[in-house]
Structures are given as C-alpha cells and as structure tokens.
Amino acid sequence: xFRFIIAFIAGKAAKTVLRLLGRRATHFPGxxxxxxxxxxxxxxxxxxxxxxxxxxxxxxxxxxxxxxSLRQDGLKVLDNxxxxxxxxxxxxTLTDGVNIxxxxxxxxLVLEVDERSSLHIYKYITPTWFICTNLFxxxxxxxxxxxxxxxxxxxxxxxxxxxxxxxxxxxxxRLGSGKNEKRVFFGVxxxxxxxxxxxxxxxxxRSCPECGAEMIFDFKRYHHIGRAHCSECSVKTxxxxxxxxxxxxxxxxxxxxxNEHTFPVINSAIFNIYNEAAVIALLDQCGYDDKKIADFMxxxxxxxxxxxxxxxxxxxxxxxxxxxxxxxxxxxxCHTAKIRPGNKSVFFMVDDIHNEQDDSESVTWHYEADYxxxxxxxxxxxxxxxxxxxxxxxxxxxxxxxxxxxxxxRYEKDIVExxxxxxxxxxxxFYDMHRYxxxxxxxxxxxxxxxxx
Amino acid sequence: MKTEIxxxxxxxxxxxxxxxxxxxxxxxxxxxxxxIHDKPFFADNVPxxxxxxxxxxxxxxxAINALLPYAERLNELTERGVHILFxxxxxxxxxxxITDSGEKTECLGLFDxxxxxxxxxxxxxxxxxxxxxxxxxxxxxxxxLAYPESENEKFFDVTRGxxxxxxxxxxxxxxxxxxxxxxxxxxxxxxxxxxxxxxxEISGKNIELPFEEVSIQAYNNRLAExxxxxxxxx
Numbered sequence: 001x002f003r004f005i006i007a008f009i010a011g012k013a014a015k016t017v018l019r020l021l022g023r024r025a026t027h028f029p030g031x032x033x034x035x036x037x038x039x040x041x042x043x044x045x046x047x048x049x050x051x052x053x054x055x056x057x058x059x060x061x062x063x064x065x066x067x068x069s070l071r072q073d074g075l076k077v078l079d080n081x082x083x084x085x086x087x088x089x090x091x092x093t094l095t096d097g098v099n100i101x102x103x104x105x106x107x108x109l110v111l112e113v114d115e116r117s118s119l120h121i122y123k124y125i126t127p128t129w130f131i132c133t134n135l136f137x138x139x140x141x142x143x144x145x146x147x148x149x150x151x152x153x154x155x156x157x158x159x160x161x162x163x164x165x166x167x168x169x170x171x172x173x174r175l176g177s178g179k180n181e182k183r184v185f186f187g188v189x190x191x192x193x194x195x196x197x198x199x200x201x202x203x204x205x206r207s208c209p210e211c212g213a214e215m216i217f218d219f220k221r222y223h224h225i226g227r228a229h230c231s232e233c234s235v236k237t238x239x240x241x242x243x244x245x246x247x248x249x250x251x252x253x254x255x256x257x258x259n260e261h262t263f264p265v266i267n268s269a270i271f272n273i274y275n276e277a278a279v280i281a282l283l284d285q286c287g288y289d290d291k292k293i294a295d296f297m298x299x300x301x302x303x304x305x306x307x308x309x310x311x312x313x314x315x316x317x318x319x320x321x322x323x324x325x326x327x328x329x330x331x332x333x334c335h336t337a338k339i340r341p342g343n344k345s346v347f348f349m350v351d352d353i354h355n356e357q358d359d360s361e362s363v364t365w366h367y368e369a370d371y372x373x374x375x376x377x378x379x380x381x382x383x384x385x386x387x388x389x390x391x392x393x394x395x396x397x398x399x400x401x402x403x404x405x406x407x408x409x410r411y412e413k414d415i416v417e418x419x420x421x422x423x424x425x426x427x428x429x430f431y432d433m434h435r436y437x438x439x440x441x442x443x444x445x446x447x448x449x450x451x452x453x
Numbered sequence: 454m455k456t457e458i459x460x461x462x463x464x465x466x467x468x469x470x471x472x473x474x475x476x477x478x479x480x481x482x483x484x485x486x487x488x489i490h491d492k493p494f495f496a497d498n499v500p501x502x503x504x505x506x507x508x509x510x511x512x513x514x515x516a517i518n519a520l521l522p523y524a525e526r527l528n529e530l531t532e533r534g535v536h537i538l539f540x541x542x543x544x545x546x547x548x549x550x551i552t553d554s555g556e557k558t559e560c561l562g563l564f565d566x567x568x569x570x571x572x573x574x575x576x577x578x579x580x581x582x583x584x585x586x587x588x589x590x591x592x593x594x595x596x597x598l599a600y601p602e603s604e605n606e607k608f609f610d611v612t613r614g615x616x617x618x619x620x621x622x623x624x625x626x627x628x629x630x631x632x633x634x635x636x637x638x639x640x641x642x643x644x645x646x647x648x649x650x651x652x653x654e655i656s657g658k659n660i661e662l663p664f665e666e667v668s669i670q671a672y673n674n675r676l677a678e679x680x681x682x683x684x685x686x687x
Contacts, residue, residue, distance in 0.1 A: 013608075140466050140594045140637070142578040147509045148572070199468065206462045212489055212515045214462075360579060360678040360686075362592040364637050367467030390671040396644070397664045398470070398477065 007037035008044070011095040016237060018386050026083030030092030030347050040091050041124035045098040047078060047109040050125060052161075054113045054153060055172065056134030056146075056153040057329055062133055063112045065266065066280040069296035070108055073288075078106035085112040089119040104143070113152045115149045116142055122156040129165045129285070130157065131278050135172040136223060137202055139325040140383050146171050154179075164275060164281050167240035170215065184285060185248060186277040187227075187240030188270065190219055191247055195339055197222045202327060202368050210235045221270070222335065223328060242281040244264040247273050254280055261290040264298045267307065281405055305436055310444070312451050316426040319439060324350045324432035327368035333430050334373040342425030349412055349439065351386030351433045363391045371399040380423050383415045384408045387415065412438055416446040454656060457494045459486045459543075460516050466594065468540055469508025470639040473503070474596060476665045478652050489515050496523055502655055503530070507541030507637060508628035509571070510553075510596070517546055517560055524561040529594040531563065536655045537631040539639050544633040545597055546569075547626065553597075564606060564626045564633070566617070578622055579685040580616070580636060581679040584609035587646040589624075591636025599635070601626075608634055613679060614686045645672050665676050 011033035018025035033040045051066060053059045056350035063081060070077045078097040082285045083089035085118060097106050113121050115135070132153070134144045143149050154175050157163075167187035176183055190196070196219075205224025213232035229236035245260070246253040249268045254261050254277060266276055276297065283293045306321045320336075323329045330350070337346050351361060358449050366388075374382060374396070382405055384392045389408035396406055409415045412435075421427065427447075431439045458472055476482055485494045489512075497504055508516065522526070530538060545551050545568045552556045553570040560568075570621035576632040589609055596620040601607075608625025616624045617635070634640060641648045645668040652660040662668055678684060 134542075137465070141575065144575060144594070144596070147511060207489070207512065212512065214488070360675060360682075361685060362594070363643075364467045364592060364639070366593070367470040367639055367642070390667065390674055394664065394667045394671050397667060398473070398642075401666070403667075436560050445566050 001043065003037040004040060004043040007033040007040050008095070009035055011040075011092070012100065015095060025084050026080070026092050027088050027093055028092070029298070030083075030090065031088035033091050033095060034087055039124065041087070041094070042119070043102075044091070044094045044173055045104045046094065046125065047097065047100045047106045048414050049107060050109045050111065050127045051129045051131070052111045052121075052127035053131045053133070054115050054118070055131070056136040056138050056143075056149070057332070058114065058133035058271055058322075060111045061272065061306065062275045062278055063110055063129060064303060065276065065297075065300055066282065067110050068300045069279065069283060069293070070110070071298060072296050073109050073292075076106050076367070077110055077379075079110040080112055082248060085114040086117045086257045090117075090121060091127075113280060115147055115153055118153045118156045122158055126158040127161045129164060129282055130161045131282060132166065132172045132175055133278060134166050134169045134225065137204060138327040138328070140362065141290050141325070147209070150175070151334070162285070164278055164285070165238075166225075167238050168221065168227065168274075170224055170235075170237050171209065171226050172423045173238050174209060178272070184242070184281055185238050185240045186242040186244075186274070186281045188221070188244040188247070188273055188277060189223075190221070190246075191270075194221075194270070196220060197335060197370075199372075200331060200370055201372075202331070202393070208233060208235050222332070242277055242284070244273060244277050252276065256281075256284060260444060261294075263290070263294045267302050268296060270335060312427075313421065313445055315421045315424060317429065317444075318426055319429045319431065319444070319446065321433055321436065322430040324434070325362075325365050327353060327365045330430070331370035331373070332363070333428075334370050337374040337379065337428050338376050340428070343378050343423055344426040344428055345381040345383065345420070345424045346374060346379060347383040347385075347415060347419070347427060347429045348392060349385045349435045349443070350392075350430060351388045351435075361388055363395070366392055366395045368394075371396050371401070375399055375401050380405065382406050383419065384411065385412045385415045412443050414445060416443060416450065417448070420445065421451075454479060454502070455494075455498075455500045456482050456487055456502040457487055457502060459487050459493065459503065459520075460489055460508065460512070461486050461506075463508035463512040464489065465507040465509065466541055466600065466637045467639045468532055470538060471506060471538075471641045472504060473562055474639065474641045474648070475502070478648070478660050479656055493520070493523055495535075496526055499533070499535060502536045502538065504537075505539045505543040505546075506641065507543065508638055510572070513542060513545065514558065516543075517558060520546065520561060521559075524563065527561065528563055531629055531631045534600070535631075536631050539631075539633040541635055542595055542597060544599065544626065544635055544647065547633050548599060551597060563631075564628070566599045566626070567601040568597040568599050572596050576615075578615035579679060581613040581676070581686070582609040582624055584647065585650070586646075586652060587599070587610055587650065588676055589636070589647060590645055590672070591634070591638045591640055591643055595635060604623045609610040622645050623626040624684055643672065643675065645669055
C-alpha cells in the first residue's frame, strides 16, 4: 500500500506538471505510477459502472458512441479517449478520475482496452459490461494471431462481467463460454443488395476452434465474419439477441425483444453497422428505450480524425484512417473502395513513420491484405507514398494490378504533384494514424491548392 | 511439377504468399493441398517440393500429430533429395521437441534442436545473412526460439540481426534439399536472388520472377536498410 501512495502522489504530480506545460498527460503519469507500484490498478479508486470495449477493429468508434450516448443522457463519464488503451494509459485515466483521497469523481467509466493488455487490466478491473467488437489478425509482431489474442482476453476476463459479443464472429463470440453467465450477442443479417466477398486472404475461421475440422459457412460476409458451423462437432456461431435485419444509408432496423426497432445509421460502412449494433445492445441492456437510443444515435458523428469527406472541385476526397500493420483494416478499405460507385483512385499513406526512423518496417502484413479488390476497372489509379512504397507496389503487381496504374513516391508531396483527377469521381486516401498530421497539414491543403491553381 | 502444401488452411503471417509466388513463377506447377485429416501426398508419392508455413500453436500441435506417423518417410524423402521448405514456426516441427510452460511436445526429430516457447514473450527481429554468395533478408516474429545441438546443418550465416536465437549467429537448417527457416516476409518474395536460384534448381530451367525489376528494387532497398548502422536490428 505504501508503494501505491507514493505512486499515486507521483502520478498526480506528473499530471499537474505536464498539464501546466500544455500537455494532455494521458500516458506518462500512468507509466510512472505503474513503475513505482506495479499493481497500481489494484488500489486506485474505480467508478461504479465500468464498460470496457476491446476488439481488433472498431473499439475507438464504439467507445466514442457509448461516451457520446451517456453524456447526452447527462451522465458524467470518465474515459481514455485521449489516452493510450494500454496499462499506462488506463492507469493515467484512473488517476485523473479520483480526488486526492483516491475517491472516484465519476460513476461511469468507459475504457478502450488494447486486447494485448487484457492480462494487466482485468486482473484488477472487473468491467460491469464488456464489448468485443471482433477478433482478427492484427500486428504480427504484437498480436501474433487471433487465437492468441482470444486466449489472452478469455483467460483474464472476470467471470462476473456481462459480455456483449459479435454473434457473427466465430472467434470472439466464444469469449466467456462456459464461464460468464451473461452473454448477449449482436449480429447483422445478410442485407438487401449487400455484396459478399468470395475470397479473402485472411479467414481465421476456416478450421474449428475446438476440433480443427473444416468450418462450413452458411453465410460469409468477409474473412471469418458470418454464420458458420463445424463440419465435425457441435461448434457454431450463436444466434444474435440483437439482429440487424435492414440497413441503408439512413436507417437500420434491429430486431430484439421480439420487436423491430429503427435507428439512424451513423455510418453505413458495414463494420460501423456492427459497432452501432453493439452500442444499441449495450444501451438496451442498460435500460434505455429505443426512442432514447435513436435520439442518441442521431446526434453522433464519427470523428474527423478517422473519417472525413471533402469536395475538391467535382471530386469527392474521402479520407479514412487505416491502422498500419493491420491487414483486416486494409482489406476492408480496399473492398469499400471497390464497391464505391463511380470511378476512383486510391492513395495509400500507411507506412509507420516511427519504423522509418528506427528500423525497417515488416511488410508481412501487406501479404495478408486484400489488395486484389483494387484490381477493378473502376479503380483508375493507385498512389503509394512512404519508404515501403516499392514493397507495396510489388504486392499490388502480384495482385495483378496493371503497373501503369501504380505511382510511387517516397514523400506525400511527390504524390500530390502527380494526382490526376481527370477520370475519377472519388479520391480515397487511406492513412495510418501516424500520418494523420501529414494528411491534414500537408496533403489536404496541397490538393486544395492544386485545384485552386 | 508437383508441390505439396501441408495444412495450407492454417497458414499465418503472409506465408500463403510463398505458395502463390511459387505458382506465379511456375504456372505449370500443380499444387496439392493436404488438409489436417488427409493422408499426406508424400506418403505414397514423391512430390517435387513440399511446403509448410506459419501456424498457430494449436494448429501446430495438430500438424505434429498428423505428421508424426510419417516422420520416417519425410526423412527418407530428405535423404533422396526432395526439395522441402518449412518457414516460420513450421520449422519447430522438424526438431526434437518443444517446451512450453513445463510441457514438452515431441516433434519429428529430423534435426538435432529443441524449441523453447514462451507465450508471453514474443520475439521480433530482423535477419541479414549470406547463403551461397546471395544475401538473405527477412523478419522474425515468433514465440519459440530454437536451440541447436550442433552447427552441422545450418542454412546460412547471419551477418546482422538474429540467428536461431539471440546468441546464435546462424539461421535455419539445411540437409540435402530440405531447408527450414524461421524467416517470414514472405521469405521467397523478400529474397528474389535466392528464389530465382532455388526455383531454377527445382524446375531445372531458368526462372524469370514476376516483375523482377521491381522485386530487385525492393530487395535492394531492404538490404540498404538492414545494413544501415543507424538502424536498430535486433
């Protein structure tokens, strides 16, 4: 306990000093506190209601939706939206959430939790509700593979926690199976006019997680997302308690409690439909009626750091954050580009700038991403910037994309000079989070200036 | 030319592209996919090449169980000079055993090494080395590290970065035409000189790599980075 007191004082002091210096102090104070007291999380005061969100993709958007909803209801919510989602960031957030007597200042806590950090977090934090959006392969270096991450979460998840899980994910839907009493599932039916994908490089649901036999997909949306059952044993995806049966650009219909309920769609990309369905499930479970939930949803917008659309002349410029090293995020965006109406070009700025400075970024993940989706008549040009540009170009060539469609440049400005808008309706820019500053400070203004001239 | 792919459904870390690349380089190559419940093609036939790539630990255990009855046959094919390539943690299977949290899993025992696996300690690294005057590059990302009992059957010497383990200055194993390397990348795509040489040797003809110029350009960029003293190479 003595170590905790020292760590607590140090963490609080570090926060005060960093804030006086104009910093957000969302990581270092927690890192310092944990260094002094490794089980800092055990002793720090915690809010009464704790919602944890994890998953390979969609956890930030899902957290933002939950926080926005609860705040619209007038609740005071502590969250780590500006901090890291690992032990240090979460420790910093909780340090911020207590007074000097270590008493919680908030009743509600919404935490985005890095999957890999589960063992450090759930040892000391018992979430009231836990949402897992999905589990896919992510960074080869950090996360290895989906099965590893599943075990990492499942082994440490407290049995008292109530789970909200993706019924269409044969991996994450098994979390807490046989351990957690309350498990609620959300899923999305095959939607009218929806184009499913015949082939994805990654499908971690090919073999049964129990017996290793072939999994049969009754409906496959993409990768291992869909409805499936094992060819040999009883393993199958669960029935959703919250089933999205219809969705268009405006509204989505969710069936639960025996009735249909309609909600505004925040973003019509299918992965955002899943995120919204997870939030609706949570809010319903927390006692909000459908009208209230619909009101919340109608006032929520996806943050512009993750997704933004601007108009340059007659061309739509769509900027989407694409987490580097994450082949699923890359694949999803390639497929989104393919099905977007009209002609389009795609600009990739996805190299990890930190790797560029320190070592040599592994290109392995590019060979798990569905660049083949870009081999389409409607994709007129592909631009690639960054130190790995030639590697990515080679990957594109192996996806049978014609070489004359591909332009590479080490720096973004080299690419902007070469952008051709003459034959496209949309320019899609995919950027890694580390490239966001360069996108808004360099690329977007350069594109606007190019058009103005 | 017949290439047997062992447990291709299980592959991770882009290793599926090693197979696709072989097919791109040798379009006439017939790919024979063996599933976990299938009898391996090599059990009763002699393929020109056998390939196996990265997989999860549970699938690796399934693969070991499936292959144990054929360990002697695999050894026989190795002695006969059949080309075999195992990449990433598929290599583990060729050793004597794997230890993990006090548990020991017996493997095929074709080579004299064992693997120490630590699931909470992922090893990531980069490797630069030389094989037959060709520079080899690749990445490593694995839970297990191999500890060899002798240097007699090494694949290549490491000039920078990691060998089989942090204290080992050589990477992979080689006996006749069986090559096992922990390198990912995918290995064949990252190493155009080696791949060209190796596939030419297997097929008996001069192989032209797809978009060879671009592949060499990417390779040369990587070589320069791996040799740059200012870069951290673990």
